[in-house]
Amino acid sequence: MDAGQEKFSDASSAETGNNNIQFYDPSEESIWTRLGVNFESFKRAPGVTGDRLVVGDLSEAEIEKIKSETPMLQAKMKKRHLTMIAVGGSIGTGLFVGSGSALKIGGPAAILIGWIIMGVMLVNVTQAIGEMSILYPLSGGFYMLANRFLDPGFAFAMGWNYFLQWAVVLPLEITVAGTTVQYWTEKVPIAVWITVFWVVIMIICLFGTLGYAEEEFWASCLKLLIVVMFVFIGIVCGGGPTGGDYDHYIGGTLWHNPGGLANGFQGICAVFVTAAFSFSGTELVGIAASETPDPRATMPGAVKGTFWRITVIYITSLTIIGLLIPWTDERLLGGTSAAASPFVIVLDNAKIPGLNHLVNATICVSVLSIGLSCVYAGSRTLTALAETGYAPRIFTYVDKSSRPLFSVIAVLVFAPIGYVNVVAAGDTVFLWLQAISGLSVLFTWGAICLCHIRFRRAWKVQGHSIEELPFTALGGVWGSWLGLILVFIVLMAQFYVAIWPVGGVSSGNERAQSFFEAYLAAPIILAFWIGGYLWKRTLPWRAHEIDLDTGRKSWLTVEEMRQYRAERKAAPLYVRIYRMLFTN
Template sequence: MDPGKEKFNDASSSRSEIGNNGNHFYDPSKESIWTRLGVNFESFKRAPGVTGDRLVAGDLSEAEIEKIKSETPMLQAKMKKRHLTMIAVGGSIGTGLFVGSGSALKIGGPAAILIGWIIMGVMLVNVTQAIGEMSILYPLSGGFYMLANRFLDPGFAFAMGWNYFLQWAVVLPLEITVAGTTVQYWTEKVPIAVWITVFWVVIMILCLFGTLGYAEEEFWSSCLKLLIVVMFVFIGIICICGGGPTGGEYDHYIGGSLWQNPGAFANGFQGVCAVFVTAAFSFSGTELVGLAASETPNPRATMPGAVKGTFWRITVIYVTSLTIIGLLIPWTDERLLGGTSAAASPFVITLDNAKIPGLNHLVNATICVSVLSIGLSCVYAGSRTLTALAETGYAPRIFTYVDKSSRPLFSVIAVLLFAPIGYVNVVAVGDTVFLWLQAISGLSVLFTWGAICLCHIRFRRAWKVQGHSTEELPFKAMGGVWGSWLGVILVVIVLIAQFYVAIWPVGGVSNGNERAQSFFEAYLAAPIILAFWIGGYLWKRTMPWRAHEIDLDTGRKSWLTVEEMRQYRADRKAAPSYVRIYRTLFTN
């Protein structure tokens, strides 16, 4: 192995401020703790050079140094293993599960939400496995946008990147508004505009702490969300069996009676097709582990466990809780109508029905924290993607600015400036504006997931064509390239299903104008990403990469040979059986 590459790829290597050619590199560990935390004026100054966390100088040549500097922004590796694990396990638990599942139950019925969430869950398992394989080998800032730029086509990556930025930018005002309506569960005396302002300010304050602020908030909020969901599962099982408090609706055995009356499906096949986007929205954010890989000191040690946590989250959190909801609440319950506030949350409705005092308020408070968490994720994901777009020349260069606290400062500000759109909720036209914001974000995550699977397919093809073996990979996707093909096929199926309900919506339409409005409300993201793709091609005139043209070396983290990887895996097989089982299920 090349000694320079070995030093570059060893996370435990000592860092140097001066390279072999006299180049000076910025070492953030030399700054004061207040600068690193981002709470003084010094922290807002541009970070000079390349951070020591991202580059070990040593024996690297001048060409290698310049190559790394040109591809990598100066984001410090502040995330710990516990942060990344909780981002993967609990990061996307928010309004999609706590509130959106209520509207999905109303439209589709209990069987439809299970079918919808399970199909999307299978898709997501393959997506996260693909992310894990590529991000461990290439922990690039900008995550899957940079991977699409490398493995697919810069023009397509341009469309994907701006689509992903817009997805999170428009979700931010939506989440802040939902946070305001969540608080109104307790009191309506305070105008919603006040609550929107409060949550906006709180998110801005948390953003001051950069990556560390996001990671810590995500860790503790995810712990709370997981605790509440697990608690709800146990309470739900007791209520289904008739163990609820006397005087409540669950003081007698219920079992599966609601699947018979009013029934398992609310609107048949059409209802099943209609819940897919809600399911996708509830899972959105899981792919953030791919963005966070570049801000983790040792992705090889932390990413596998985070990726494997996706399976447990889908099984235990989503499927189990949605099954219980379908057994406890009939889809005819009028409180489910709309599903835009905490009062419409099936979790809150269940606890209200059970007459369990206090727990409904605890769940509502958790929904409030969840919304705040997703809002912060919007800023994190949107800002990192915008910075990556700027570094590849597809956004203004001002967005490449990264300060000494590792914040992509102007990118963060750009995302935060979308938050005031939430104030339209206080005027009559607000509902219409929000429908179109939801239309922009509705399908965006599906395009992102499909692109990630395509990246993995092209990466595996290039890896084979250029003479590499899959045994060299430090982490292999569970389903291999066939898992990614399954992910692409499921994305296409869901897009077709959404096209069907966009043309023939649940409840029907009375005229052509309503049909056109229904279509664009459900499918607006498709023409937007197509327009971006065409614009990117006309601007840069790039063509898709062929397998032998794809760059597999720049930014690559692992340079181990087949023999070295075989020895590594043989050593792991020698561990006791209980250790191997634990590693297989939960870690790497």
């Protein structure tokens, strides 16, 4: 027996008659092994992915129940980590850079309409995933929820789609990081910067969940600081330095000339995907729930933080950008370099020295942060796929530092695709990568809303009360229906601009190319769904068939929950207001 197998804890043992199951206790490993910085940390952790020592003869159902109640990955995230992942985790190129191209295509009114609609959708999505993840903090996040509440074949399609979404975003983000650095100098080839950022991401990945969580916490703090600073500067920009574009009051003049809309209704439809891309990653709180010691205490605050991010960070900053930059500004073209960031353009126009460099450095950190999110989300989803038999078993490997090692490597190998940017055909390759990732997040959010609808239906059919739930979504099941309807509307709007793109097309070939560049994710998901059905021959679960017990973390009765809520209601008014806005 090796050293790892000797380290089992009786504290987590489960007994059935004379049967005894003992679980691997990672706390007994050395600090260097838990941090993932020595050779021992790369060895497979016994018991983490189901290879537990089983003594005695348990039924298959009993074994599956015990396995489901033991987290696949170690719970290393703290409350501050989860809160910042929710509040600042997805602030990146979508806001700092992509909003520039959206302003160019749609105008200031279009970006506000697009981001507000996507924001309303996202609030309902995060509320839904919060309700389900607190009750079922499953490794693999929404994929495991879809597998349980919808249909294993559909979950197969959504899981692989979600993995591909993050895998192809990784080289995109690394390339954006390289072009961002070129804001300062173009003497160093972009291939060098791509290599540097790739290596940095790999080094941070060595520290596993804790490395990602700490980097995300501090990066999110920096991003929030910069955005808040930008908002304050933008509000008082009428008193900018002499000689700058904002040394006098300009008000809403740019909404009159050149106007609030750049391309009318087409422009509004065209910005939805950019808005969705900027919000992608918010659903990561559902994946992170299984790696948090107490989701009941940490998830509600993280979910509610989404509302404040949408209102304070996105809507306010985009309103200011629309007031300060005309959509005719040529620097907004492309939206793939640091020079195209509207945040940098505003500070350049204002002639405020130094701050443009600070914002550009923040964009570099943001891109690195999103790159790490790609590895985190993609690897956890791939491991969950392997756990349910929809991916090779090698991806169930989890080492003693709680890294799904081969899944992490599988995502990281996509990074070298970024090197195509150094050749002439690179732009074409990147257009197709963006086509794969463009709509993926919308299908993911729609699936989360559908999961919540089916969960609530099963909960009711099987005789449960809503009062038993430790956390309930703000809009209930109707909020998920609203989110699902908004996803459908946005998909139709994107279909419209895919057929009739802004600027028009001159030939049938161009129309076909425009359609697939905008809608490639749809046939990919359909192909996965058909493949999953042909492979496993599964059908959607009926409400009475859905398993509501395995892996469930809250077994409080209605009376116990009523007593709990009565005690909280007796708290002082200021405490209740704080809880309502920020915590559980």
